[in-house]
Amino acid sequence: MRIICWFIFLMFGTCFSQNTTDYAFNFSSHKTSEAGIHLTSTLPYNAAIGYGFDFGTAYKTSFVKQGLLASGPIYFSVNLPEGTYKVTLILSGKNTETTVKAESKRLFIPRLKIDSHKRITTSFVVNVFNSKIAPGYDVALKDRELGKLDWDHKLTLEFLGNSILESLKIEQVNGMKTLFLAGDSTVTNQDVEPWASWGQFITAYLDDNIAVSNQASSGASLASFRGSRIDKVLSGLKPGDFVIIEFGHNDEKIKGEGNGAWGLYTEIMTDFIKRIKEKEATPILISPTQRRAFDGKNLKPTHGDFPDAMRKVAENEDVTLIDLTQISTQMYEAWGPQLSRKAFVQYAANIFPGQIQDLEDNTHFSNFGANEIALAVANAIRNSDSELKNYIASETPNYNPSQPNSAGSYTIPFSSRFQIEKPDGN
Numbered sequence: 370m371r372i373i374c375w376f377i378f379l380m381f382g383t384c385f386s387q388n389t390t391d392y393a394f395n396f397s398s399h400k401t402s403e404a405g406i407h408l409t410s411t412l413p414y415n416a417a418i419g420y421g422f423d424f425g426t427a428y429k430t431s432f433v434k435q436g437l438l439a440s441g442p443i444y445f446s447v448n449l450p451e452g453t454y455k456v457t458l459i460l461s462g463k464n465t466e467t468t469v470k471a472e473s474k475r476l477f478i479p480r481l482k483i484d485s486h487k488r489i490t491t492s493f494v495v496n497v498f499n500s501k502i503a504p505g506y507d508v509a510l511k512d513r514e515l516g517k518l519d520w521d522h523k524l525t526l527e528f529l530g531n532s533i534l535e536s537l538k539i540e541q542v543n544g545m546k547t548l549f550l551a552g553d554s555t556v557t558n559q560d561v562e563p564w565a566s567w568g569q570f571i572t573a574y575l576d577d578n579i580a581v582s583n584q585a586s587s588g589a590s591l592a593s594f595r596g597s598r599i600d601k602v603l604s605g606l607k608p609g610d611f612v613i614i615e616f617g618h619n620d621e622k623i624k625g626e627g628n629g630a631w632g633l634y635t636e637i638m639t640d641f642i643k644r645i646k647e648k649e650a651t652p653i654l655i656s657p658t659q660r661r662a663f664d665g666k667n668l669k670p671t672h673g674d675f676p677d678a679m680r681k682v683a684e685n686e687d688v689t690l691i692d693l694t695q696i697s698t699q700m701y702e703a704w705g706p707q708l709s710r711k712a713f714v715q716y717a718a719n720i721f722p723g724q725i726q727d728l729e730d731n732t733h734f735s736n737f738g739a740n741e742i743a744l745a746v747a748n749a750i751r752n753s754d755s756e757l758k759n760y761i762a763s764e765t766p767n768y769n770p771s772q773p774n775s776a777g778s779y780t781i782p783f784s785s786r787f788q789i790e791k792p793d794g795n
Contacts, residue, residue: 444528469529472525478573488535502597517560548580553657562783564788570740661712680692700741713733714728737779
């Protein structure tokens with residue numbers, strides 16, 4: 370610690386003794402008496418130091434009297450152990466706007482506007498996790514997950530906009546309620562653009578009294594989630610927590626005797642519910658989102674008996690059900706065959722770096738579509754009998770799936786990391 374502290378003092382003129390989970394960064398170029406790390410240099414992320422500007426974005430930063438300015442999207446990472454953290458930002462500027470995402474593009478602050486010369490203090494809570502379950506036992510991550518920000522040993526914040534970042538404080542919070550998400554590619558935090566899921570937008574519609582631990586995985590089925598995946602969820606589960614379970618897209622592909630909706634799917638779902646209740650936590654079932662598959666003006670059902678099987682399990686086990694199959698059907702049919710394209714990853718060639726062909730995906734969401742589904746889920750929870758409804762943010766707008774927002778009306782700045790290859794699963 371002394372060597373690192375001396376290095377920081379030589380580089381930036383400030384160092385202070387703190388524990389390993391709480392950090393305070395001041396980005397102002399003028400001297401301050403406030404305790405914390407006075408960071409006024411474009412320090413690239415360094416694991417030995419424990420923080421810095423990540424993904425080669427340090428060159429986009431500059432420092433003024435008030436704080437940090439960025440010429441484009443920047444990432445700032447801090448080494449942290451698993452846990453829930455309160456992140457507090459002080460922003461300033463005139464006629465500026467900032468969006469803040471965390472980890473694998475989890476949305477927390479969407480397009481916060483500062484209309485006049487003033488300082489705004491804003492905060493959110495974020496859950497940090499990694500693949501460790503117990504000594505010698507880790508989540509069996511896929512190759513494509515090894516580089517995901519969700520599964521590493523640091524907290525990464527992404528700043529998009531032109532407001533001045535004056536300070537950043539990170540404080541560990543113990544005992545906070547947690548909402549765990551278990552699901553597939555329509556739920557997981559999609560790490561790169563232009564792919565998105567409702568699970569990484571729901572964070573913007575919950576209050577600061579609950580954290581979200583989204584451990585869904587692209588290509589996952591209930592069968593593949595059994596084992597280390599569900600064990601990871603259960604290892605962090607506390608009495609009073611919640612677990613949302615949404616599967617179906619990939620379960621349909623498991624063939625063979627006993628492997629249908631009324632067999633393996635029902636069996637594993639029932640087992641998950643039992644194990645969650647044993648932890649004195651609350652399971653919530655969400656039926657799978659529809660695919661964009663039209664037959665004229667009407668949507669074709671593509672999930673077979675799986676939604677009905679989930680409805681039956683919810684009834685048998687006395688568990689809250691959010692019927693997202695029905696809700697998404699209403700949404701897509703309200704938009705119609707053409708406008709509904711805006712809700713999915715459908716882009717002409719050459720929109721994104723290295724994209725030489727059109728993108729035509731009818732399963733995975735655009736940012737607009739993911740946000741619409743998140744709004745629908747938030748409102749369905751708010752209108753349910755689940756205690757989770759008490760954590761929906763008061764400013765969350767009402768949502769009618771039969772009258773969804775205009776296709777493409779919601780925009781959020783793209784993150785700077787892209788990948789043309791589609792997520793696992795369909």
